[in-house]
Amino acid sequence: MKGIVVEKVGGPFTLVDTLDKPKPSSTQVLVKSLVTAINPVEGYMQGTGLLVTAWPIVLGCDASGVVVEVGDDVKKFKEGDHVFGCTRLGVPGHSTFQEYFLMDELLTFQKAASITVEAAATVGVGLLTACLALVVGTKIDLEQGSAADPNEWIIVLGGAGSVGQYAVQDSGNSCSFYEMVLTASQAAKLCGYKVLASCSPSSDEFVKNLGADATFSYKLPLKDQLAEVESFTKGNYLRCFDASAMATETGMEALAQGGDTHAEVKYFATTNGWSTIEPKNGIEVCAVDLGMIGRSGSDKSQVDRDIEGFIPKLEKYLCERLLKPMGYEIVGDVGVAEVLKGLDAFNARKGGEKKVLVRLAAE
Structure with missing residues (x-):
């Protein structure tokens, strides 16, 4: 053979x-x-x-x-x-x-x-990684129209540059950010959520065409990224997926400082399986590991x-x-x-x- x-x-x-x-x-x-x-x-x-x-x-x-x-x-x-x-x-x-x-x-x-x-x-790889992140990591129900609030957002963090584009490392996750936007956006929207994605300004229209309802630049300072998240979502979110594996700080701070203030727990999923993520009160963290x-x-x-x-x-x-x-x-x-x-x-x-x-x- x-x-x-x-x-x-x-x-x-x-x-x-x-x-x-x-x-x-x-x-x-x-x-x-x-x-x-x-x-x-x-x-x-x-x-x-x-x-x-x-x-x-x-x-x-x-x-x-x-x-x-x-x-x-x-x-x-x-x-x-x-x-x-x-x-x-x-x-x-x-x-x-x-x-x-x-x-x-x-x-x-x-x-x-x-x-x-x-x-x-x-x-295979992209869709399964997205489902592990969204269903297992952020606790959405993989059923059409299952979201309780059709105005609730899911944040998908990434980047279209050479650093942010691929998340491999020890976890074995092997998807491009574009795959993650496409698959995560489709799955989230199928279940009734809206999607806000971070990307480079040059990829803004392409990422929207993949299915994101809105985008913001990951190149902005952290405080400005958080302001963008709040501006688009009006605080109506409690789920974040770091598809790039490079945006842990942005995702964790977005959940810690904003989102649904009445939620007892918020959810952060990431393809970063090699870094220790400092826990924050009220945030449940899941590292996706398709490599196993x-x-x-x-x-x-x-x-x-x-x-x-x-x-x-x-x-x-x-x-x-x-x-x-x-x-x-x-x-x-x-x-x-x-x-x-x-x-x-x-x-x-x-x-x-x-x-x-x-x-x-x-x-």
């Missing part, structure tokens, strides 16, 4: 054709990789070794493909089904930069006919249980187009070797408004 291998920490990405095809366990499916996304986390694992469980390793965690083999106890899928999602990060056999990879049955999305295989490859998806085995982690609960609802919303995939660009032609071109293109652009995708095989 062909794949893109990294032999050791800091080693180059190299094409090989000597890999063994993985064998699914009783609760897994084997997937033919059709389209894989390139995420910041791949370069991070290659350069630091964090999240990698064994060397040499094939990387890649966000893809769409077709099921070619099912485990004995799998009920949701059959051979020939099209699937997508986020696989186990840094675990041999599960990585998407190879011809075939493993997915855990209940952590996998079934692709609807209304979604292309390319669009499906943009969904699927790693717990039969003794399921809370992350896995949460994701299993999200996926049926998210499949329905995606099928009904209430949630939409991210924009993307295809790099290269078709084949496993094209992943190397995708990695080069991703690194050369240092972020961007669209997901970088590579086609590994034809359907």
Whole structure:
């Protein structure tokens, strides 16, 4: 089997054709990789070794493909089904930069006919991270129109510069800020909330087009950012999601100094899984950790249980187009070797408004 291998920490990405095809366990499916996304986390694992469980390793965690083999106890899928999602990060056999990879049955999305295989490859990491942040972290109900007050705001903090754009670090979260605005805005608005996002002034219109109801500049001094938040929301908020992992102070101060003054508790979620956040009275903090998806085995982690609960609802919303995939660009032609071109293109652009995708095989 062909794949893109990294032999050791800091080693180059190299094409090989000597890999063994993985064998699914009783609760897994084997997937033919059709389209894989390139995420910041791949370069991070290659350069630091964090999240990698064994060397040499094939990387890649966000893809769409077709099921070619099912485990004995799998009920949701059959051979020939099209699937997508986020696989186990840094675990041999599960990585998407190879011809075939493993997915855990209940952590996998079934692709609807209304979604292309390319669009499906943009969904997994971003949507699951946003749901972990909003549903688990800020305690919203993932049901259409579930917000008690349609004028309540959720604050999504980020930035479109090279620092604010990607939040990887130890947590394994691997989304661009644009993905987070798109997915968080769609999920929040689906549930009936309004979204205020921070971004660079040059990205203001683009971020609004992704779904934010209003924006303010993260480049302003902190006191001015807090004034902007109060001006837009009139204090009607108690939830904040730091999608950039770089705006902890802004989010925590916005909740501590403003928002719903009658609320007993406010909620701060972040993709920053490596810094200690000083607690503040009345604020509940949640650090999203998608990097541990699927790693717990039969003794399921809370992350896995949460994701299993999200996926049926998210499949329905995606099928009904209430949630939409991210924009993307295809790099290269078709084949496993094209992943190397995708990695080069991703690194050369240092972020961007669209997901970088590579086609590994034809359907």
